[in-house]
Ligand SMILES: Cc1cc2nc3c(=O)[nH]c(=O)nc-3n(C[C@H](O)[C@H](O)[C@H](O)COP(=O)(O)O)c2cc1C
């Protein structure tokens with residue numbers, strides 16, 4: 310059965326959802342699935358914006374054929390070549406052999422590398438070019454590294470729709486509701502949108518900033534991304550989030566405590582720190598076991614909050630491996646402008662505190678580490694309370710100050 314949604318008089322969502330895939334990019338857990346959005350414009354020419362992942366191709370084609378209702382497809386605009394959006398392209402060529410494909414020169418290079426036979430169909434475009442499909446004229450803006458080098462976004466100058474590629478996308482399949490005003494966004498979507506942005510595009514803040522600057526010059530009425538919801542109201546809210554994330558500014562003042570503990574003593578200290586922080590009036594305090602929390606969630610929270618407490622055992626004279634992996638991910642995704650506080654534990658030769666401090670100060674950008682470090686020899690006894698209080702006071706002062 311087809312499943313399509315009307316967006317405007319002549320624009321349709323013909324994408325498809327994957328609720329079976331466990332890991333996006335074979336890395337990130339997506340318990341709520343993912344949507345691959347594809348849009349069909351029925352002007353004098355019939356124009357498709359991007360396709361779908363291979364896994365949902367059957368549903369996607371049924372949707373597309375239903376929306377076309379016997380018309381032939383004239384154009385396919387490839388904003389992004391990553392196979393979650395272009396894998397179904399060859400099925401399009403088989404069904405509509407006259408289709409012209411619009412994309413950047415690099416997009417065609419990548420399509421060839423992936424084995425797509427687009428020769429004879431190609432209509433390469435660059436930034437500022439326009440194409441008219443009848444009533445609608447579109448223009449193209451380069452968006453390199455949001456999220457691959459070939460990416461462009463397409464702006465429909467007739468109705469103000471921005472086809473934004475992966476930008477403004479989100480994890481989570483669509484459950485019937487397509488528009489941002491059909492959902493309770495802050496309750497049901499923002500966390501998955503943040504986790505998508507920070508883990509998929511987070512590294513490329515500078516490139517997102519340059520796209521936002523170009524977008525600011527356009528009269529955008531609607532944003533149609535390749536994953537997640539279509540935005541047709543309150544665009545400033547989402548543009549504001551993207552501006553913050555891409556400048557690596559925290560959304561909220563607050564503390565995430567990430568702890569790595571084998572026998573529970575470092576965990577116990579982390580719990581005491583959390584309770585004392587709340588008592589000191591810090592409203593946002595979140596605890597995460599680094600061993601059991603997928604790092605994509607840790608990254609997402611690291612973008613959200615201003616302060617990060619790293620609490621790690623020493624492990625064979627090193628940082629606890631899952632903590633080290635979280636640190637490496639933060640560096641890889643360019644997390645910056647955060648304040649860290651360090652809790653270390655060692656039973657005979659404690660090194661984790663100095664190693665974590667060195668990592669944050671030498672490997673990451675624009676981050677600081679509070680001087681007050683909490684050092685645990687195996688376990689905190691009751692006599693350690695003054696030391697614990699001093700540590701918590703330093704963190705709370707930094708958050709509240
Ligand atoms: C496999 C393993 C390796 C460890 N390596 C070190 C080490 O090199 N130096 C050290 O001071 N403590 C070492 N420890 C002790 C831990 O750092 C920590 O003090 C102990 O696990 C208690 O904290 P926990 O209850 O939070 O796990 C090691 C513990 C384990 C189980």
Ligand SMILES: [Fe+2]
Pocket residue numbers: 389391456457475
């Ligand atoms: Fe992508």
Ligand SMILES: [Fe+2]
Pocket residue numbers: 391393394475535536
């Ligand atoms: Fe994508």
